[in-house]
Amino acid sequence: MPVFAGLSLGEEGWCICAISIAQGVDVDWVFDKRPFIRLNGGQANVYRAQPRFGIWSMLLETLRKEVLDGNLELVRRGLVLYTFGNVSGIDREKGMVAIKPSGVPYEEMTPEQIVISDLDGKIVDGKLRPSSDLPTHLELYRNFPGIGGVAHTHSEYATAWAQAEKPIPCLGTTHADYFHGPVPVTARLSPSEIEGDYELGTGTAICRVFQKLDPETIPAVLVAGHAPFCWGKNAAEAAHNAVILEYVARMACHALLINAEAKPLSRELRDKHFLRKHGGNAYYGQVRR
Numbered sequence: 001m002p003v004f005a006g007l008s009l010g011e012e013g014w015c016i017c018a019i020s021i022a023q024g025v026d027v028d029w030v031f032d033k034r035p036f037i038r039l040n041g042g043q044a045n046v047y048r049a050q051p052r053f054g055i056w057s058m059l060l061e062t063l064r065k066e067v068l069d070g071n072l073e074l075v076r077r078g079l080v081l082y083t084f085g086n087v088s089g090i091d092r093e094k095g096m097v098a099i100k101p102s103g104v105p106y107e108e109m110t111p112e113q114i115v116i117s118d119l120d121g122k123i124v125d126g127k128l129r130p131s132s133d134l135p136t137h138l139e140l141y142r143n144f145p146g147i148g149g150v151a152h153t154h155s156e157y158a159t160a161w162a163q164a165e166k167p168i169p170c171l172g173t174t175h176a177d178y179f180h181g182p183v184p185v186t187a188r189l190s191p192s193e194i195e196g197d198y199e200l201g202t203g204t205a206i207c208r209v210f211q212k213l214d215p216e217t218i219p220a221v222l223v224a225g226h227a228p229f230c231w232g233k234n235a236a237e238a239a240h241n242a243v244i245l246e247y248v249a250r251m252a253c254h255a256l257l258i259n260a261e262a263k264p265l266s267r268e269l270r271d272k273h274f275l276r277k278h279g280g281n282a283y284y285g286q287v288r289r
């Protein structure tokens with residue numbers, strides 16, 4: 001990692017500051033507390049400095065790779081057409097979000113192209129523009145502190161439910177394994193939300209739905225007239241939930257075609273399936289060491 005020096009003269013403060021050499025990147029420099037070289041008995045001191053996030057090794061490289069893989073998972077599972085959809089992930093400690101770049105074909109995407117933003121939407125690293133849905137993702141991260149990844153698709157069946165403005169009822173145990181109740185649908189956005197900051201308004205509409213629901217037990221929502229957003233503890237889980245959501249949306253559609261009077265699962269069966277996989281008393285699968 002390159003190290004830069006800063007020079008202080010007496011009480012004057014920094015005379016020569018370390019400068020960013022990466023174009024378009026605001027670098028947060030951290031200076032050593034002790035002088036690297038003392039001159040004239042401390043009248044002039046040279047301090048070493050290095051960038052806080054280590055940009056030369058690629059900022060948040062692991063998170064970028066996870067987010068790229070989450071995006072590619074949507075392609076592998078047939079959930080996206082062309083450049084539709086986007087997956088992001090967050091490093092909660094650093095308050096940084098990594099998200100797919102806007103309009104880049106999935107087959108050409110590289111970790112370097114994943115865009116890094118802070119939680120206020122300021123681009124911290126990346127030469128490309130982020131997905132236009134970034135403000136929606138950020139609103140979810142700000143309001144749902146337990147989540148670490150967000151996935152948005154226009155997958156066919158889940159989007160059909162969103163366009164029909166109908167929540168997906170919990171008709172079977174596959175649904176209950178992942179979503180502890182119906183997958184809700186938002187209200188329509190108001191004209192001012194559509195004309196103003198539309199993507200932020202989409203996030204706000206989602207958060208309104210979850211004022212009375214737990215986003216960690218129902219990790220998906222249908223945005224009215226638009227499409228689903230899903231989330232999870234990281235980018236991989238968010239993408240996985242998007243795949244499962246599409247599957248249960250398709251099965252719910254088929255079940256209601258076979259029997260328009262099909263009823264949701266009983267509370268007991270729904271709870272059994274959700275709670276054996278999630279929460280403190282979960283017993284499904286292998287014990288994680």
Ligand SMILES: [Zn+2]
Binds near residue numbers: 153154226227
């Ligand atoms: Zn969309």
